[in-house]
Amino acid sequence: MATYSTNEFKGGLKIMLDGDPCSIIENEFVKPGKGQAFNRVKIRNLKTGRVLEKTFKSGESVESADVHETDLQYLYNDGEFWHFMDPDSFEQVSADAAAVGETVKWLKEQDLCTVTLWNGTPLIVEPPKFVVLNITDTDPGLKGDTSGSGGKPATLETGAVVRVPLFVQIGEAIKVDTRTGEYVSRAKEE
């Protein structure tokens, strides 16, 4: 089993803590001039997303977590799991609702998502930074208003609701920034 000593601690290092995979956010070396040294770390639990603190005695070792990120293509949802495929190896993995979380509202078949795998199982699914989705419902809005001011809510094919300019209509495809949940532009016809 691979381990890391506190001397290897740095932001982004993945370690096991109380049975859960965690990522180090911040590592602070604390040492009285003539006393015991400690590493005081801020850690994100990758299963719950919660941030916690923990103090280690310097020189201690902790178990490493087999966690890495990879780009996988979203295939489909079977009602319980979301299925993804590695576009190079064609290997498939399934993510549960906890791993998909809020990302579900941006998931469109064929899109490449960043998936954090722990021992081969998805822990976190992140959508592409920009997605193109069709509008399934929105108020017809004001004819002739092209200023883009004000805006109106629009429901997308994935169920997400974003504010769009008044001139955008049902059936149109739009580009959305998933980090902010904001409308970017109408999608160009391909």
Add this chain to the structure above:
Amino acid sequence: MSEPIDWRPSASLEMLRARADLLARIRDFFRHAGVLEVETPACSRFGVTDPAIESLTTRYTGPGAAQGGLRYLHTSPEFPMKRLLAAGSGPIYQLCRVFRNGELGSRHNPEFSLLEWYRPGFDHHQLMHEVACLIQSLADRDLPIERLSYAEAFERQLGIEPHTATAPQLQACAIEHQIAGAENLLLEDRDGWLDLLLSHLIEPHLGVDGMTFLYDYPSTQAALSRVRPGNPSVAERFELYLSGVEIANGFHELVDAAEQRRRFLDDNRRREAMGLATVPPDEHLLAALEAGMPDSAGVAVGVDRLLMILTGSRHIRQTLAFDAERA
């Protein structure tokens, strides 16, 4: 792809001017006080035995050491400065780079600048007063002075008596005050737990508006200070805190050669128990103490940390022309 090498300094040029100014003002202070500036070897056959401090080592090969000999880079200039006191130097100070293995963080760099000075005839309280005068002369605002015994600090902040509490009681206190992970920590002794409580729960409240001197440490943390018998007996040692940061450590110095030898041996026994390499005790210092060193108090001030506080810097690298990662 490798990242481009960052050759530029970690400190701003403005900070380097502030550093030069600070060093000049420190030298002014001691010139006016009639304290002699000295320089002592950075590289020695003898190292520091304290299990909490690790020396960086190197080898010297050449005339006098044909086969090459292990040398320790000093972690403080304490031992040779005490030999100067024994030789009759009178009050002395030194500004120098010192080296400590394994210490790197926002307040630590493996090489850093120490200001160390010794006052024959002073006890630790008299020296605390002089430290306060120096720091006040370097600050641009009035710094109120607080003096707090180690026991008072623990009682005030945590309601626990640090000289008598057992290790399990100290651990329970750490858990009660929510030091995350305290339940799983395996620390060697009571002092490890005291260090945990002090660094995590007490230090952040020390010197918030001015200077806080913590004094009369547990006798088990005497290091090189004399122990004053009593109930409990305490080490005549002090530390200065500014803005929650440890800035200085001082002693009413141990001058008893036999006691000093016992402590060196005891340090090495603890080193062995902890799986650390033992370090040859400084025979020059022991011989000087046997010849007779005047009663003195001495203190070491972390110059980089002091500069951090005076300039409101968050990381020690901001005060160093080139920090360890750029060295």
